[in-house]
Amino acid sequence: MRTRKQDSAKNSGNPTAALVAEASVNVVDISRGGCLLESSRAFEEGTIGTLELVVAGQTYLEDFKVARCTALSGRGSTYRVGLEFLRTRRSAATALRHAIAQLVALNTASSALPDHPPVTIRTDRRDVVGAPDTVWPAESVATVRVSVIPPPAGNG
Amino acid sequence: MPGRRRETRFLMSPPWAGSLQTLQDVVVERVAKSDIWVLSSAPASRDEGMTLELPRPGGTVEMKVRVAESRPVVIDERVQHRVRLQLLETSEPDHGGGSGNGNVGN
Numbered sequence: 001m002r003t004r005k006q007d008s009a010k011n012s013g014n015p016t017a018a019l020v021a022e023a024s025v026n027v028v029d030i031s032r033g034g035c036l037l038e039s040s041r042a043f044e045e046g047t048i049g050t051l052e053l054v055v056a057g058q059t060y061l062e063d064f065k066v067a068r069c070t071a072l073s074g075r076g077s078t079y080r081v082g083l084e085f086l087r088t089r090r091s092a093a094t095a096l097r098h099a100i101a102q103l104v105a106l107n108t109a110s111s112a113l114p115d116h117p118p119v120t121i122r123t124d125r126r127d128v129v130g131a132p133d134t135v136w137p138a139e140s141v142a143t144v145r146v147s148v149i150p151p152p153a154g155n156g
Numbered sequence: 157m158p159g160r161r162r163e164t165r166f167l168m169s170p171p172w173a174g175s176l177q178t179l180q181d182v183v184v185e186r187v188a189k190s191d192i193w194v195l196s197s198a199p200a201s202r203d204e205g206m207t208l209e210l211p212r213p214g215g216t217v218e219m220k221v222r223v224a225e226s227r228p229v230v231i232d233e234r235v236q237h238r239v240r241l242q243l244l245e246t247s248e249p250d251h252g253g254g255s256g257n258g259n260v261g262n
Contacts, residue, residue: 019180019196019239020207026171031163038171044198049178064176103166 027053032100034067037081043069051083055099062096063088184210185238192221192241199237200226208241220245
């Protein structure tokens with residue numbers, strides 16, 4: 001991931017290094033291919049890194065490339081950052097896309113745990129995940145309420 | 157619009173809190189007692205804390221640094237950023253065989 005051949009050749013023997021920055025973020029939405037974040041700092045398009053999320057006590061990691069970054073108007077220095085996940089890791093239990101696959105599976109296995117009151121998830125597309133207005137067991141969504149956003153119309 | 161995701165998105169309500177680490181390749185220009193000058197393709201924010209990972213024989217030295225200064229410069233007809241990093245803390249290489257402090261290059 002850290003190729004420095006070009007830099008090394010251009011900088012006549014000066015050593016190369018990696019500058020690692022950390023930032024706290026909020027994940028606005030997520031899919032198997034990427035996610036949308038809010039952050040207090042901007043990121044350059046093409047920047048690579050690793051996203052870490054702790055969900056229900058489990059840590060998930062995914063490598064990413066910044067696809068776009070835009071400032072939110074009227075929100076001070078808040079930025080919306082679109083990440084594209086890179087398939088640089090095996091799909092292990094700690095991979096974030098594994099967690100997303102579980103979300104999809106939860107949506108299709110809807111009627112377990114009858115003792116808990118159901119929560120309704122609204123979807124607008126029948127062909128996305130399961131049926132519209134799928135009933136989810138409350139325990140499945142105890143920490144996160146999830147709804148499905150259809151892809152923008154006319155974007156392929 | 158190119159680059160837009162086509163797969164099903166899950167909206168987080170409330171948003172999930174997380175953290176991310178970004179990597180930026182830099183060229184080490186100069187090392188002084190407590191400052192390191194590097195060339196980067198991206199600017200850095202003043203006072204931001206970062207980690208500089210420097211490959212050394214026997215392992216990678218990790219240095220906790222703080223951005224003291226970041227100025228755009230033109231080198232080889234490209235805009236780059238000369239960043240002065242203030243050294244806060246140095247860790248030894250992962251596998252021994254190198255010193256954590258001192259001059260790192262030319």
